[in-house]
Ligand code: HEC
């Protein structure tokens with residue numbers, strides 16, 4: 001029979017293994033994507049080639065992580081792009097390209113991609129993803145705290161000077177223009193972005209102020225609500 005500490009040791013090892021597998025899972029598509037960027041042929045043909053109405057850069061790069069229609073759900077930290085506002089997508093791609101969006105996952109996964117995009121390609125891929133449906137693509141996974149999250153979204157938290165998210169993102173979290181649509185966005189992605197705004201590695205005057213006092217529990221609650229829409 002295993003002693004308690006042996007059992008704990010085994011459980012720790014299994015967890016570490018699972019964590020390592022998760023990381024490898026996310027790195028693998030990145031490595032595949034990097035091979036695509038690195039190929040000189042890929043770089044030269046990007047302007048000319050197009051596969052039907054799908055922009056070439058979507059089928060060559062973006063689909064590896066975001067899926068062909070911008071709704072992939074394999075990795076929770078990869079955002080849904082389908083139905084997102086075009087001007088917001090353009091702005092974020094430019095921020096990755098200019099390195100002004102410098103949070104960790106942005107640096108790791110989006111800097112290499114955005115580096116190779118021309119202004120015309122940014123416009124093309126943003127137009128394409130903005131036009132994809134369903135607009136509110138809930139991932140179908142439910143998380144605890146939906147009711148509490150809805151209260152934060154609708155009313156804010158007065159004692160912590162957190163304003164109602166609905167003031168800017170709209171009553172249904174649909175956003176507008178450069179205010180992102182966050183309805184049905186991925187749970188892990190939302191939690192991660194709120195942490196980045198909270199610790200200041202993703203810079204935005206409005207969101208840095210709003211996330212300053214948010215607690216880890218509140219991040220999860222509001223993400224549970226938004227991802228359920
Ligand atoms: C290697 C995987 C990978 C590839 C390839 C990739 N992305 Fe991303 N993308 C990510 C991850 C991860 C994030 C989240 C980054 C963060 O947390 O800052 C992201 C974020 C984004 C965002 C920000 C969305 C938001 O809601 O703020 C946009 C826009 C985007 N990607 C567009 C694209 C486009 C267009 C392509 C193809 C030209 C592409 N991505 C290719 C992994 C990838």
Ligand code: HEC
Pocket residue numbers: 079091152153162163164165166167168169178179180182185190193194203204206207210222
């Ligand atoms: C004063 C206006 C304002 C309020 C209030 C506000 N937001 Fe935002 N939010 C923004 C803007 C603008 C952006 C885009 C930031 C950027 O360009 O990087 C944003 C971005 C976000 C993002 C990143 C979306 C993505 O696709 O990467 C999340 C998540 C978010 N807000 C959640 C919230 C939550 C939760 C609340 C309430 C606690 C809230 N916001 C309140 C203006 C606001």
